[in-house]
Amino acid sequence: MRAEAAEGEEGGLVCANCGSPLLEEDEECTVCGGGLAPAPSEEVPAEPVEMTPESRRLHYIEIALVLGVAFLLPVIYSLMYWLGNAKLSAETAFDALRRIIDAALAISVLAYVLYWQGRSLRRIGLTFRKTDLFWTVAIWFFDRLITSAIYQNIHGFATPKHVPAGYGGPLQWLAVIPGAAHEELIVRAFLMTEVAELSGSWAVAVFVSVGFQTLYHLYLGVPAALTVAGGFFVSAVFYASTRRITPVILAHSLHNFYYLSRL
Incomplete structure (x- = not known):
């Protein structure tokens, strides 16, 4: 035919x-x-479009809902550790299990909000291609390159806070991919897409995403938070350029697997 x-x-x-x-x-x-x-x-993420005032207010509410469910407590605890200069406690098996549950809950809320927006996880870049493995390694490489460069410059005048190793059992390894998906789908794909639509600028979206992600990593101390912010910037620029989040999630997971293997 x-x-x-x-x-x-x-x-x-x-x-x-x-x-x-x-x-x-x-x-x-x-x-x-x-x-x-x-x-x-394959659904292609939409470019930023003009919004009505009512639509803009609704998007602000949706952003607050998704970020609140996913990161309100991490932000509060991070600021408490940072401002109070408290010592970090070692992670336990319960902490790893809690991260898996938190990730499932947060991603479910995200999927619900996207559904009412007429979008989906695919629409914000969760798709699979043969080149994903290549881009995963490339993102991870540049992440390591930039964070190492920042660390070398910071280490001379500020010592990063010591993070105790803690639990390193099976649940810790199982929590890696859900934890990476939790962060990257929400702070990277969703937040950047929303900010780009509201501001009309992907550069602003990169800045907001990296800034917010750095905020809830302040529990590590400012030197370490600034160091990992370099990696966040690499991932944010990649997403802004491609609108694809799968390689970013995999690169984040690879980074965490590498870290666990060295404990």
């Missing part, structure tokens, strides 16, 4: 049924077979 051809937005021929590019007008579409079995295309 032949596909009917239509003119695409950029002037090329595309399948009128599924939008796949065609070389010739009477060419059979290899994606949907000319209308027999359409294949859904």
Whole structure:
């Protein structure tokens, strides 16, 4: 069966049924077979659009809801440790289990908010491609490069706070990927997309995302928080450039697996 051809937005021929590019007008579409079995295309995150005042207020409420559920307590505890100059306690198996539960709850709330926005996790970049492994390693490499450079410059006049190793059992390893997805889906993909839509600037979105993520890492002390902020910046720039969060989640997980392996 032949596909009917239509003119695409950029002037090329595309399948009128599924939008796949065609070389010739009477060419059979290899994606949907000319209308027999359409294949859904990957959702592409939308560019920032203008908002009405009512829509803008609603987005602020949604941001507050998602960030509140996911990070209110971490922000409070981080500021308490930082301002009170308290010593960090070693993590336990319960802490690792709690992180898994917190991640599941926060991501569920995020998915619910996205659903009412008419979007999905795929729409904010949670998709899978063959090149994800390459980009994962690339992000991790530049993360290590920048954080090492920052550490070398900070170490001379400020000593990072000591973080006790604590529990390193199976639950700690199982919590790595949920914890990475928790942070990156919300602080990176969701928050950056929302800020870009509200401000019309992905540069502002990068700044807000990195700033907020650094805020709840202040429990490590300012030197360490500034060091890890370099890695946050790498991930934020990658997301702003590609609108894809999967390699960022995997790179974050790789970083944490590497850290655990050295304990």
